[in-house]
Amino acid sequence: MRAVGHRVVHGGxxxxxxxxxxxxxxxxxxxxxxxxxxxNPPAIAAxxxxxxxxxxxxxxxxxxxxxxxxxxxxxxxxxLPYEWHTDWGVRRFGFHGISHAYCAExxxxxxxxxxxxxxxxxxxxxxxxxSAVLGGRARATTMGFTPMEGLMMASRSGxxxxxxxxxALRRGVGVEDLDVALNRxxxxxGVSGVSSDYRxxxxxxxxxxxxxxxxxxxxxxxxxxxxxxLATALGGIDALVFTAGVGENSASLRAAVCExxxxxxxxxxxTMNEVAEPDCDVAAAESQGRILVIRTRENLMIAxxxxxxxxxxxxx
Numbered sequence: 001m002r003a004v005g006h007r008v009v010h011g012g013x014x015x016x017x018x019x020x021x022x023x024x025x026x027x028x029x030x031x032x033x034x035x036x037x038x039x040n041p042p043a044i045a046a047x048x049x050x051x052x053x054x055x056x057x058x059x060x061x062x063x064x065x066x067x068x069x070x071x072x073x074x075x076x077x078x079x080l081p082y083e084w085h086t087d088w089g090v091r092r093f094g095f096h097g098i099s100h101a102y103c104a105e106x107x108x109x110x111x112x113x114x115x116x117x118x119x120x121x122x123x124x125x126x127x128x129x130x131s132a133v134l135g136g137r138a139r140a141t142t143m144g145f146t147p148m149e150g151l152m153m154a155s156r157s158g159x160x161x162x163x164x165x166x167x168a169l170r171r172g173v174g175v176e177d178l179d180v181a182l183n184r185x186x187x188x189x190g191v192s193g194v195s196s197d198y199r200x201x202x203x204x205x206x207x208x209x210x211x212x213x214x215x216x217x218x219x220x221x222x223x224x225x226x227x228x229x230l231a232t233a234l235g236g237i238d239a240l241v242f243t244a245g246v247g248e249n250s251a252s253l254r255a256a257v258c259e260x261x262x263x264x265x266x267x268x269x270x271t272m273n274e275v276a277e278p279d280c281d282v283a284a285a286e287s288q289g290r291i292l293v294i295r296t297r298e299n300l301m302i303a304x305x306x307x308x309x310x311x312x313x314x315x316x
Contacts, residue, residue, distance in 0.1 A: 004059045005306030006047050007098065007298060009039035009147065011063035014088045018066065018305045021047060021059040029061070035146050036095075038183060060306040067097030068131075068138050075140050092149075094131070094141035096123045099243060099296040104133040106294050107239045110279060118234040120227050123296065126154040126196070130223070132230040140233045142226055148182055152222045154196035157186035180222070189293040191215035198253070199248045207259035220256035227257065231264050239288045240266055248278050258291060265289045 006021070012032045019025060026047060027175075033040040053058055063272050068076075073230030076092040077085055084090040103121045108114060116135045123129050128151035131141040152158040168178055182188075189196040191214035194204045204212035231237040240261075241247075242254050258268040265288030273282040279297035 002303050003057055003306040003310035004050055004242075005061060006043060006050070006061050007064065007302055008043050008047075008061045009064045009095055010036035010093065011061075011065045012093070014089070015061065015063050016066060017243075017308045018060055018062045018260065020309060021051070021061050025061060025073035037091075037179070041148065058306075058310040059163065060309045062098060062302045062305045064095045064097045065093040067101045068092070068094030068141050069140060071140070076143070086254070090139070090145055092144040093146075094129070095143040095147045096127065096129045096131075096244075097138070098298045098301045099123045099212045100129075100131045100133065100138065100141070102245050102297050102301045104106045104131075104136055104242045106279060106297075107241055107290075107292055108136065108291060110281065110294075111239060111290060114238065117240045118231075118236055119241060120230045120239075121241040121243065122223055122227065122236055122247055123244045124151075124223065124247035127156065128153045128158070128244075128246075130226045130230055132233045134234055134257055140230055144228075151206045151226060152219050153187040154198070155187045155189045157182050157190070158222065188215050188219060191218060198250060202250070202252065214257075216253075220253060220259075223253075224260065227261060228264065237266065239290045239292055241294050243278075243294045248293055248295055251276065253293075254282070254291075255294070266291055267299050283286035 008029060011121060012035065014028055029040060029044050044144050045100065049061060070145060071092060078090060100121045100123060104119050107119050108117050111117065119133045121131045121133060127147055129141060129143040130151060132139045148156050150158050167177060187196065188201050192201045192204065192212040193292055194201050194209065194212050201212045201215055205216050227240060254273055255268060255270060258266060267281055267284040267287040268291055269284040276293045278284050278293050280293050281290050282293055283291040
């Protein structure tokens with residue numbers, strides 16, 4: 001075995017690219033756990049155990065934030081007191097970067113290596129995020145300082161009016177309870193009251209559950225509106241990508257999102273969409289932009305990075 005690659009969700013401002021793991025790195029990652037409480041702690045536990053079991057090979061941390069590390073200031077600085085950015089490191093980090101990077105690359109392959117491709121990637125699973133990618137480089141993304149911002153998700157709220165959170169605090173909701181509510185009791189689960197699993201919410205909606213139907217409508221609306229915003233950031237769109245569990249497997253979600261995107265030159269072939277198996281193009285023949293369903297391969301990207309970084313460390 002040449003190396004072990006580990007997906008790590010949050011690298012903060014410390015890690016802008018993949019790195020060989022040592023004790024200093026593990027300690028630093030533990031310090032970032034408050035920024036990704038659902039993700040970093042289990043990743044750290046897995047790293048520690050893997051290093052115990054495989055002590056004689058390099059272990060490499062591959063960060064979900066790395067693909068977005070070079071977002072321009074206009075895309076990563078928040079409209080908050082600027083000292084929060086300079087003193088506390090508050091910025092848009094972005095997540096699911098391993099998936100977004102792979103899907104942007106795969107979209108280019110599927111479209112015969114087109115250069116300067118304007119791609120909007122929608123990673124829709126338990127966590128949901130979208131990105132604008134130009135020529136393989138990220139220009140904007142929906143997740144921010146933490147993985148809670150942006151699209152409505154399975155059990156996470158996505159973006160909400162921050163005044164609501166202040167209101168909840170003033171009503172006596174504690175900080176920890178607020179954290180749990182936003183991360184574990186919101187999104188599809190919170191609105192539907194049924195489940196955080198898209199399939200179960202969809203089945204309940206088909207059975208007449210109005211709250212489940214509301215949750216699905218809200219979910220699709222958020223994605224559609226975001227596609228429009230990100231296409232604007234790119235000055236147009238050449239390809240829209242659906243990926244991850246919901247994006248790859250829910251034909252009804254893809255149809256709902258594409259329903260009013262004709263103004264962007266995106267037209268769905270409904271028949272192809274119903275039988276789609278990744279990797280494929282489900283756009284109608286006359287569509288100006290392509291609509292791609294791509295199976296994300298984060299494992300492949302992590303393996304490539306682990307091999308590259310491990311080899312570089314041996315040479316150094």
